[in-house]
Amino acid sequence: MIEEEQEKWELVKSIPLRVLFEDTLGKLQEVKHQKFENSLKASWKQGEDGNVTPQGKCWFFCWGWSGNTSDLTAELCKHLWNEIFHKDYDYRWFDLNIGIEFARKHRSGRGPISL
Numbered sequence: 001m002i003e004e005e006q007e008k009w010e011l012v013k014s015i016p017l018r019v020l021f022e023d024t025l026g027k028l029q030e031v032k033h034q035k036f037e038n039s040l041k042a043s044w045k046q047g048e049d050g051n052v053t054p055q056g057k058c059w060f061f062c063w064g065w066s067g068n069t070s071d072l073t074a075e076l077c078k079h080l081w082n083e084i085f086h087k088d089y090d091y092r093w094f095d096l097n098i099g100i101e102f103a104r105k106h107r108s109g110r111g112p113i114s115l
Contacts, residue, residue, distance in 0.1 A: 009054060016051065017084060030080065031063075043056055043059040044056045060077065061094055063077040064077035
């Protein structure tokens with residue numbers, strides 16, 4: 001189980017941005033949902049490699065999944081995901097290969113194995 005989670009973690013880490021990290025912030029500010037706006041700064045962080053942290057990717061995927069009970073927010077997040085991340089790792093790919101359970105578990109804190 002831990003090995004599978006570690007593999008997924010590495011996959012999430014490797015998902016590349018299509019746009020600069022700084023440009024993602026402007027796109028994410030299009031989401032007009034109070035809880036999303038309140039959690040954006042704490043959750044959407046740049047890693048040492050210039051990419052979004054794996055936790056940030058998981059957090060954003062969760063918003064596309066549920067929209068925090070807003071279908072409009074969920075659809076916008078899915079759309080923005082596909083604009084922000086490389087087309088080989090679109091929202092559907094993440095759902096099929098990583099999944100909501102993993103994303104919920106890892107949207108905050110460390111990865112599956114603490115180093």
